[in-house]
Amino acid sequence: MARSRNRSPARELRDSEDATAIAINPAGLVDVGQQFNGSVTFFSPFPQYTGIGTGFITPGEVSSNHNFFPVPTLAYSQPLDGDSAVGIAVYGNGGLDTSYDIFNPNTKSQGVFGTGVTGVDLIQTFISVGNARRFGNVSVGVAPFVVVQRFTA
Numbered sequence: 001m002a003r004s005r006n007r008s009p010a011r012e013l014r015d016s017e018d019a020t021a022i023a024i025n026p027a028g029l030v031d032v033g034q035q036f037n038g039s040v041t042f043f044s045p046f047p048q049y050t051g052i053g054t055g056f057i058t059p060g061e062v063s064s065n066h067n068f069f070p071v072p073t074l075a076y077s078q079p080l081d082g083d084s085a086v087g088i089a090v091y092g093n094g095g096l097d098t099s100y101d102i103f104n105p106n107t108k109s110q111g112v113f114g115t116g117v118t119g120v121d122l123i124q125t126f127i128s129v130g131n132a133r134r135f136g137n138v139s140v141g142v143a144p145f146v147v148v149q150r151f152t153a
Helices: 010-014 018-023 026-031
Strands: 033-043 048-051 059-062 069-081 084-092 123-133 138-142 145-152
Touching: 018 033, 018 069, 018 084, 018 123, 018 138, 026 084, 026 123, 026 138
Parallel strands: none
Antiparallel strands: 033 069, 048 059, 069 084, 084 123, 123 138, 123 145
């Protein structure tokens, strides 16, 4: 026999379930209570290229030496009273790192272009501090963020 959950009407309308709500809908902070959340997602694009009829570029199918990238998330929410809350989140937004450390038969030297290791590295970290307040049936939130990005090629 299936059991139904007893849920309040206010609970039915709420979308946010945890402190990471600050990243997509900071108004939801008023509904999640005090929480600390952390996670790591692994991004795995397996970057590669195929060189056909190349002059200086390494020919054939060439895969990157880097294929797995951790993308961390940390978030904290703190109710101030029954109708307001604050929170902070630090989270990654993808990122990518390729490294092609191979021998190039066209140039008789190391690297895709014959100039050593070739690749790119992109890292993005978002830091967001938010505040939310409920006004009757409506919640309003604001969460400005700062982005720290590093790119090397």
